[in-house]
Amino acid sequence: xxxxxxxxxxxxxxxxxxxxxxxxxxxxxxxxxxxxxxxxxxxxxxxxxxxxxxxxxxxxxxxxxxxxxxxxxxxxxxxxxxxxxxxxxxxxxxxxxxxxxxxxxxxxxxxxxxxxxxxxxxxxxxxxxxxxxxxxxxxxxxxxxxxxxxxxxxxxxxxxxxxxxxxxxxxxxxxxxxxxxxxxxxxxxxxxxxxxxxxxxxxxxxxxxxxxxxxxxxxxxxxxxxxxxxxxxxxxxxxxxxxxxxxxxxxxxxxxxxxxxxxxxxxxxxxxxxxxxxxxxx
Numbered sequence: 659x660x661x662x663x664x665x666x667x668x669x670x671x672x673x674x675x676x677x678x679x680x681x682x683x684x685x686x687x688x689x690x691x692x693x694x695x696x697x698x699x700x701x702x703x704x705x706x707x708x709x710x711x712x713x714x715x716x717x718x719x720x721x722x723x724x725x726x727x728x729x730x731x732x733x734x735x736x737x738x739x740x741x742x743x744x745x746x747x748x749x750x751x752x753x754x755x756x757x758x759x760x761x762x763x764x765x766x767x768x769x770x771x772x773x774x775x776x777x778x779x780x781x782x783x784x785x786x787x788x789x790x791x792x793x794x795x796x797x798x799x800x801x802x803x804x805x806x807x808x809x810x811x812x813x814x815x816x817x818x819x820x821x822x823x824x825x826x827x828x829x830x831x832x833x834x835x836x837x838x839x840x841x842x843x844x845x846x847x848x849x850x851x852x853x854x855x856x857x858x859x860x861x862x863x864x865x866x867x868x869x870x871x872x873x874x875x876x877x878x879x880x881x882x883x884x885x886x887x888x889x890x891x892x893x894x895x896x897x898x899x900x901x902x903x904x905x906x907x908x909x910x911x912x913x914x915x916x917x918x919x920x921x922x923x924x925x926x927x928x929x930x931x932x933x934x935x936x937x938x939x940x
Contacts, residue, residue, distance in 0.1 A: 662687050664884035674778035678724040681781075682744040690880040692821040692849060692913065694737040695937045697730035699847065699874065699915060700819065702931040704768040707816040707845075714769035718811065718844070720820040720831065722774035724781045725790025727821065731767055732789065733760035754788045761789060773811040775799070799834040800827060812839040822849035822879065822913060829858040832918070836866050843867075845928065846918035851879060852895030852905040863918050871925060873917040873932045878910035 663669065663684050672681045700717070707715040719727055729740060748756070774791040776782050782794035795808040804812060812835065824831050828850055836843070846868070850856060860870050882888035888906075895905035906912050915932070919925040 693726035725785025728790030734764035
């Protein structure tokens with residue numbers, strides 16, 4: 659982008675381009691960290707999900723975009739590493755070859771499969787070409803039921819994760835997702851910031867027999883793109899019952915990583931796996 663972003667809505671025109679560089683160069687100005695933190699959390703959870711099953715853990719990346727989580731997870735890169743990479747122009751074919759080389763050199767993540775959901779079709783095409791995801795679905799679950807391919811993926815998924823991009827739509831989206839997944843009951847790993855009212859999400863999850871727990875508190879999400887965006891974030895958090903200091907970590911937006919688990923499942927092994935996650939160093 660030719661000018662630095664001042665608000666998250668500036669990315670509406672950058673989120674579905676064939677080349678991800680305008681997007682990554684834009685979010686770098688706010689040091690957007692969450693995909694790297696999520697990837698680190700998944701590295702800890704995947705062995706727990708796959709324990710005793712003999713099959714790869716099946717993951718759903720909700721609002722996956724260009725597949726930043728999968729890139730971090732599968733290459734061992736942090737978001738800082740991705741930002742460094744995307745400062746240099748290259749074709750998608752060149753990107754795919756470079757990321758394949760990174761995956762081959764890393765090789766430390768346990769076996770898993772990622773199905774990605776996003777209405778941004780070109781972003782998903784890029785993510786799949788570069789090996790960040792294994793399958794792409796452009797279904798909009800807020801507007802209607804999934805197609806057959808996504809329906810099959812949801813009914814076999816172990817865990818669904820999202821990095822906060824869906825904001826206030828999280829309760830509607832997760833309700834629709836769990837309804838479509840039934841009778842399967844996947845674990846959810848969610849990233850609602852204080853600007854999001856948790857009450858509708860908690861009610862929706864409780865209605866489907868899920869509890870919501872804080873798994874990793876106090877994560878630095880990203881910096882505000884402008885003073886006005888920070889004021890907006892604080893005002894929204896205060897409306898939702900947070901103190902101003904609970905909405906930030908230093909000059910970063912704060913997010914608490916939340917785990918939603920079916921009531922019949924023991925959440926303790928998952929919480930234990932996430933305990934001590936050194937998210938501040940990522």
